[in-house]
């Protein structure tokens with residue numbers, strides 16, 4: 311979509327994970343309504359459409375990907391390498407769009423119920439951009455996964471300096487009926503912050519007034535090392551563990567303890583899998 315006036319190139323992607331449909335619903339709304347940006351060029355990408363095509367409501371978690379997680383492939387080495395998979399083929403096709411974009415928003419949802427949150431990346435520029443967006447109210451600064459680079463951290467988006475900026479948004483649980491609305495509101499907050507639009511179209515639910523955002527800085531990502539990983543409790547997201555040294559999980563014979571007081575648990579895994587992220591540990595910080 312091309313605005314009348316010159317402006318930034320913005321890429322918004324949905325379905326990087328094939329069963330996270332809220333983003334696709336939001337992009338479909340933009341395509342089927344009379345939406346046009348005021349300035350700049352807006353690119354909408356439905357990423358892992360092959361995985362989405364396999365979506366079966368009886369087994370909704372299986373459509374996340376076909377061969378591998380498409381959100382762990384975004385390093386020059388992997389994209390330019392010789393490995394092959396359904397997701398790499400698609401990521402390589404999308405790469406020029408990601409390279410062209412000045413701003414990138416990647417729409418996701420969570421396996422477990424969790425409040426909507428922006429993942430602003432490891433650098434201050436991400437937090438500053440999230441502040442400009444003002445929505446949703448939780449902002450998590452983290453560096454990603456040891457299993458591979460996310461689209462939001464691809465190339466210049468992952469660098470501390472430079473004007474290029476990316477956001478990942480988790481819009482709530484995959485199948486929560488509110489998640490598509492959260493996705494659409496986040497798209498609007500993002501386009502306003504990019505300077506691509508001046509107003510939210512009338513057919514889109516109003517954004518809440520800019521309120522107090524809550525910022526969490528992730529200090530470490532716990533990666534699962536064994537096939538015997540269990541959490542010590544039924545964690546969902548944003549639990550605050552008051553005392554340092556509290557056991558939160560066991561990974562084989564290794565106990566996982568909180569490293570400091572008031573440690574916040576961010577997005578614990580629904581089903582622990584060796585090599586994947588179990589949970590991120592962080593702290594609330596002043597916005």
Ligand SMILES: [Zn+2]
Pocket residue numbers: 326327330418419
């Ligand atoms: Zn996702």
